[in-house]
Amino acid sequence: GENVEQHPSTLSVQEGDSAVIKCTYSDSASNYFPWYKQELGKRPQLIIDIRSNVGEKKDQRIAVTLNKTAKHFSLHITETQPEDSAVYFCAASLGGTASKLTFGTGTRLQVTL
């Protein structure tokens, strides 16, 4: 089955700096790659996703890039703010309306003042 690795496990950046989180996946058939943000005690929330027919997607300060050949994808957060502090999970699936997600191990992002 699918295996998703995520790095780093913790990341501390100063407010205003950029943060990058990287994931690799094993199943070349995977074609849907979402990113979730989970604040302490809260449910995971989808923040951005990308499908294999595009290489990059951006939504304001957040962007995701995908390299299908290398089987890795990354989350980029620019101009970080304290409210960006949370645990971020990448995931991969085969896409479609019946596909389960395999999650990465998570990255705890701390944005310091």
Added chain:
Amino acid sequence: SAVISQKPSRDICQRGTSLTIQCQVDSQVTMMFWYRQQPGQSLTLIATANQGSEATYESGFVIDKFPISRPNLTFSTLTVSNMSPEDSSIYLCSGLGGAAEAFFGQGTRLTVV
């Protein structure tokens, strides 16, 4: 996007007893899933809740321990049976939206004593 209401939000249970967790979606969804999340860790898929048929369990999870029901396209339950302290965890249900994006219930924090 659709909203899942999950209950109970937390419970403390005696070992050997069972707890049933309920999830109600405010619209019909094709797929629902159940995850377990140990504190500070990633999400592990327990099973896919299939409407009108038996759930599909992931490796390491069995129906006798985690019976699942899905009587219609908006509702599912997960029962944690014959609980032991090792079952203490956060349990999350998830549904797939129209674009195959996953959204989550608020989670059930279970403590077995």
